[in-house]
Amino acid sequence: MKQQILESLRNASTVVSGEALSAELGISRVSVWKHVRKLQSLDYDIISTSKGYQLVRSPDVPFPWEIPGRASKIHYYPEVTSTMDVAMALARDGCPDFTIVVAGRQTKGRGRLQRTWQSGEGGLFFTVVIRPDIPPALGSKINLAAAVDLATTLRRMFTIDVKVKWPNDILTQERKLAGILLQMEAEADRITFMNIGIGLNVNNHPVAEVPSAVSIKEILGQAVSRKKILSEFLDQFETRMKRKTLNDVIDQWKRLNATLHRRVKIITTSEQIEGMAEDIDNSGGLILRLDNGRTRTVIFGDCFHQ
Numbered sequence: 319m320k321q322q323i324l325e326s327l328r329n330a331s332t333v334v335s336g337e338a339l340s341a342e343l344g345i346s347r348v349s350v351w352k353h354v355r356k357l358q359s360l361d362y363d364i365i366s367t368s369k370g371y372q373l374v375r376s377p378d379v380p381f382p383w384e385i386p387g388r389a390s391k392i393h394y395y396p397e398v399t400s401t402m403d404v405a406m407a408l409a410r411d412g413c414p415d416f417t418i419v420v421a422g423r424q425t426k427g428r429g430r431l432q433r434t435w436q437s438g439e440g441g442l443f444f445t446v447v448i449r450p451d452i453p454p455a456l457g458s459k460i461n462l463a464a465a466v467d468l469a470t471t472l473r474r475m476f477t478i479d480v481k482v483k484w485p486n487d488i489l490t491q492e493r494k495l496a497g498i499l500l501q502m503e504a505e506a507d508r509i510t511f512m513n514i515g516i517g518l519n520v521n522n523h524p525v526a527e528v529p530s531a532v533s534i535k536e537i538l539g540q541a542v543s544r545k546k547i548l549s550e551f552l553d554q555f556e557t558r559m560k561r562k563t564l565n566d567v568i569d570q571w572k573r574l575n576a577t578l579h580r581r582v583k584i585i586t587t588s589e590q591i592e593g594m595a596e597d598i599d600n601s602g603g604l605i606l607r608l609d610n611g612r613t614r615t616v617i618f619g620d621c622f623h624q
């Protein structure tokens with residue numbers, strides 16, 4: 319009902335009487351008034367006078383009803399420990415493909431390799447639960463696909479030169495704009511579910527905590543819509559997953575990458591490896607030319623451009 323009231327107010331873009339709303343939506347005027355009060359408490363600026371209601375401004379909060387066509391599969395929390403925790407519980411409980419958990423803030427945001435992820439107000443923090451009908455070995459391609467689709471979405475929406483750093487960091491001007499964390503459960507030959515957690519610095523100021531990070535607002539000098547970014551990314555990523563082929567991912571990743579043909583240091587939980595990043599293989603592993611002339615393929619780790 320909130321979605322319908324907002325749609326009517328947006329379409330009118332002027333004052334709409336309570337009577338007109340109640341007739342259009344088939345609910346009582348008292349009920350219209352209650353919904354409007356609820357929306358006002360969620361920070362919608364709705365002027366309410368004896369003539370009716372007028373929507374002046376909507377908050378940039380990814381409430382389920384603000385993401386077109388996805389309301390029933392979006393779970394929004396003003397604050398959670400981590401969207402990964404909620405998504406894991408939902409996935410194990412059998413939630414449908416393309417369920418999304420999104421949070422205003424995270425108190426225990428997680429990054430790769432057991433790091434924390436700064437999750438302050440203004441950022442976009444979400445996890446998508448997918449159930450692709452593919453073997454677990456192809457999971458790493460989905461990892462790259464999510465990075466490619468996020469980078470492409472941001473390049474299309476804004477005038478920023480967005481690149482991907484192996485395996486799935488999103489950079490602009492060599493600083494980190496977004497990170498992706500994957501969790502997967504599988505049977506022997508099939509993925510049961512895969513949770514893709516994305517943290518994107520949108521209107522927040524990550525630099526205070528992480529000097530190598532940056533947000534879209536800091537780059538553009540103005541706030542941008544988290545709702546629109548989320549919606550456009552989900553549309554792009556879902557279209558890809560429906561095509562049921564991951565054949566083009568490696569080439570797309572290569573076209574957007576900032577890692578290949580550079581000297582890199584890879585840090586894993588157990589070792590450090592340095593070399594020239596020569597290529598990625600068909601599973602997304604990074605092929606390094608070591609100083610002794612040999613090649614070595616790494617499949618996970620933190621990559622530092624030297």
Ligand code: BTN
Binds near residue numbers: 496499
């Ligand atoms: C990285 O280390 O680069 C990955 C960061 C992933 C952060 C996102 S924010 C939404 C989701 N919930 C989390 O706790 N982590 C991921």
